[in-house]
Amino acid sequence: MQGEGTLAMSIYGRLRRDILTGLFEPGERLPLDALGERYRVGLTPLREALNRLSAEELVLRKGKRGFRVAPVSRADLVDLATTLCWVVEVALRQSLAKGDEAWEEAVVLAAHRLQRLDSRLPSHETGVDPEWQRRHIDFHMSLIAASGLRRINDFFATLIDRYDRYMYLGVDATARWPRDTAAEHKAILDAVMARDADLAVRLLQAHIRRTAEIVEASWTARLSDDEIAPGATLVSESS
Incomplete structure (x- = not known):
């Protein structure tokens, strides 16, 4: 039988995943009784999980009104x-400067594992496949793994989690503004293997910005009848 601490961590992980993947809508109320029934858990570990998510700013606590x-x-x-682009500028350059042959092999392996799921790329028809998403994060983390900057790498992992929440929210826009994500990853990999730091950083930052631009455009389109293409002004090249 799980102890309350272990149970709270388990519920925290499940709730966190469900928030990041959009199962719970932004701003949605999280009544304790309904959550308890959904996850089959008592109030104590549930509150502990929600407080942890509140510390990560994924959940808001509104006094007596509960959690949202x-x-x-x-x-x-x-x-x-913008922050991701700044972190990439430092971490990827350091990784390229310090990475050895074993690091290169790990990057190639992560890219290959991601490529094998190209048929499951996010789309408005199929949504975001959890296994594709896990391998996508693994690929991005592998790129900076040799930087030797543990705190920056940990910070990047936290940021990419938050950013992926927006990717889930913007996946419906892929029909209107398609992108070749697999080609973007291949170009990044080629630049990394060539040890071309300037090109690798530029491509990875463009990859990050593209997601933001599509989400921004999809939000704008919901408020307008006009076709609005994703713009390059959301996060500038100099960010």
Whole structure:
């Protein structure tokens, strides 16, 4: 039988995944009784899990009114994209400077494992496949793994989790503004294997910005009848 601490961690992981993947909508109330029934858990581990998520700013606690899923916003999206681009500038360059043959092999393996699931790329028809998403994160983490900057790498992992929440929210826009994600990954891999730091950083930052631009455009389109193409002004090249 699981102890309360272990149970709280398990519920925390499940709730976190369900929030990041959009199962719970931004701003949605999280009543304890309904959550308890859904996850078959008591109030104590549930509160512990929610408080942990509140510390990560994925859940908001509104006094006696209980918990809500943290909202999303253009400002937060821009902030995340800009910060990710800054982190990549440092971490990827360091990884390329320090990475050895074993690191290169790990990057190639991560890219190959991701490529094998190209048929499951996110789309408005199929959504986001959890296994594809896990391998997608693994590929991005492998790129900076040799940087030797543990805190920056940990920070990047936290940011990419938050950013992926927006990817889930924007997946319906892929029909209107398609992208060749597999080709983007291949170009990044080729630049990394060539040890071309300037090109690798530029391509990875463009990859990050593209997600933000598609989500931004999809939000704008919901408020307008006009076709609005994803713009390059959301996160500038100099960010």
